[in-house]
Amino acid sequence: MLKKIVGAAAASVLLIYIGFAITAPKSVDPEQYLALANAYDVRIVRDAYGVPHIFGARDVDVAFGLAVAHSEDDFATIQDVLLATRGKLATLHGPKAAKTDYLIQFMRVWDVVNAGYETRVSAKARAHAEAYADGINFYAAEHPGNIAANFLPVTGKDIVAGYTFKTPLFYGFDQDVAAVAEGRYGTGLDKLALLIPTDAPQPDIGSQGIALAPSRTDDGFTRLLVNSHQPLTGPVAWYEARVKSEEGWDMAGSTFPGSPLIIHGHGPTLGWANTVNKPDLVDVYALTINPDNENQYLLDGTWHDLEVRDAAINVTFFGPIRWTFHEPLYFSAHGPVFKTAKGAFAMRWAGMGEVDTLDLMLGLNKARTQEDFEAALALGTMPSINYIYADKDGNIAHYYNAMLPKRLEGVNWQGLLPGDRSDLIWTEYYPFEKVPRTVNPPSGFVYNANNSPYEATTGPGGASRADFPATMGVETHMTNRALRIREIFGRDTSISREELHAYKYDNSYDKNSVTGKAISAILQFDFVEGSDQKKGQKILESWDMSTGVNNRAAALAVLTTQPLVMANMQHKPAPDLQVTYHAALALLKKHFGRLDPEWGSVNRLVRGDKNLPVAGAPDVLRAIYADFNEEAGHLEARAGDSYIMFVEWSPSGAVSSRSVHNFGSATLDKNSPHYSDQVPMFAAESDRKLPLDMAALEAEKTNERHIGRGH
DSSP states (O other), X not given: OEXXXXXXXXXXXXXXXXXXXXXXXXXXXXXXXXXXXXXXXXXXXXXXXXXXXXXXXXXXXXXXXXXHHHHHHHHHHHHHHHHHHHTOTHHHHGGGXXXXXXXXXXXXXXXXXXXXXXXXSOHHHHHHHHHHHHHHHHHHHHOGGXXXXXXXXXXXXXXXXXXXXXXXXXXXXHHHHHHHHTTOOOTTOOGGGGOOOOSSOOSOSEEEEEEEXXXXXSSSOEEEEEEEXXXXXXXXXXXXXXXXXXXXXXXXXXXXXTOSSOSEEEOSSEEEEEEOOOOSXXXXXXXXXXXXXXXXXXXXXXXXXXXXXXXXXXXXXXXXXXXXXXXXXXXXXSSEEEEETTEEXXXXXXXXXXXXXXXXXXXXXXXXSHHHHHHHHTTOOOOSOEEEEEETTSOEEEEOOOOOBOOOTTSOTTSOEETTOGGGSOOOBOOGGGSOEEESOTTSEEEESSSOTTOSSSSSSSOOGGGSOGGGOOOOOOOHHHHHHHHHHHTOSXXXXXXXXXXXXXXBOOTTSHHHHHHHHHTTSOOOTTSHHHHHHHHHHTOOSBOOTTOSSHHHHHHHHHHHHHHHHTTOOOOOHHHHHHHHHXXXXXXXXXXXXXXXXXXXXXXXXXXXXXXXXXXXXXXXXXXXXXXTTEEEEEEEEEEEEEEEEOTTOOEEEEEEOSSOSOSSOTTSTTSSTTHHHHHTTXXXXXXXXXXXXXXXXXXXXXXETTO
């Protein structure tokens, strides 16, 4: 019997049901893991907003403490993340999670981790991962009622496997897989056809980072804006923490559930922001299948056998009822293969077979100089992600980090590739020094907002498109946010602390953006005088392109153009502008009784009992991505601006920072004061100073806990 399994993270797959069992899932007594604390000694101090500041003599003590603190605030998400990494999420969440479990096997995540954990991951990184895993196990021992069957024990391999699995998703690998598996990729289609989103939540839909050298500030300070745009909840939502060991691990910033370190933020001497970059990192090959043997493909004139494996997906349906679905997995010399109605297609991607990304991340967390930072990036184990860098000595940089394949020249790598040529199966990447970067440009200013690395500053000193081969597949587009940064920052040669803050919260569209061009097009339409369409034109004609809470034209403008903006960001065909315009008019009339309500009455930040107006919109610097809640009758922010950090170093090298989180540190505990205590501050575009020294922390601490030896 054939059955389609519907899930939420990757490729659609047709799985064959062969049997089921009613079983009582095996469980492990978690109490045994209480003893793990004896190997560590950690102090967790929570500040006025419940943010954990974690201290220990060793890095592993702090890693253990980070896992405990994060589990206290969001264990359910950490558990989901690790079950997904194992390919076992459907055992907890049923059929909707089966695609994720299939993708793990398709990518051979655990083959890679089992083969390379002891030999390719450094002993230090393994110890770090294992300490973090121990912290999760310890939390589970303290809270046994929250643990899914077969979840324990968490291991260091689970933590390392998370990077092997998740990092390619940030450049859209799962979208490519879905398009091939669903037969949406055929001969003659280029790669833009692949980038049609699945129903899965995307890891990142924007971001920006900005660094200012002393020459560009009014007081000689070096300044850094950390401003990634993520979903506000879930597996890639930001969690704020500060970590400090006596071995030199000293970072403040934010991380994801299941990550044993700080992903972006700052230390005492340097810091960085991350933004997603999406170069061409996936290739699809059309295989020629032997007409006499469906499991052979042609390569260099010779028939080769496909490797065939079984993907067994365990799915829980009702209580103890578990069904097992099976689907064959195929592999060629290129990589994993899908057999579809359009043919057999093999896939190859940047980061396949990668297992030691954690070493790179630890190198960044421990870096103290620009040389240290570049040495970590030079490990070349992070498949993509931009880094916007600043340090106490006034150095700034944009590193277009990516594992860019060394591809054969003279081939259209944007199209479907012939699968019968081994010379098209690339095996090497360009080294770090050959990848685009902009370091200490004369302008004293670098930025990225998911735009081309060839536009990273104003004036000379940036990376030049002419210096890099087209086969790298480096993107060349500009987002609205990039256009606004170039305009606003480009004209101000002496930027103050207050101006940086104000510029970050700019909520306007550039006239040359997708939104600007769409509004211009609407104004050219011929509508009947007195109609809602004509009235809407007059509203849009008066619009100043901004999205402040009191703006009365923004609602119609944003609701009309948001579908086009999102389609452009996701490389999806744009919907008909007249259709979206008419839909926006109808929605506003139905829910607000007028075509020009204040934007703040439409655009809301909702958390628990807090429901506040918020400025901003898709692809503006005050980035707010919202879904319309029909029952409530307004938009609710779901992604975009989330964790925001302003960092600065004085001329003497002293560091300070301010931050704000979209909700608060208590991700799941609705009874905690920190479930939504930062919502008013976030909606008001404000922030708070981080207590980086012990005296400041002691003055505002709300809780303190010691775990481990002697406690």
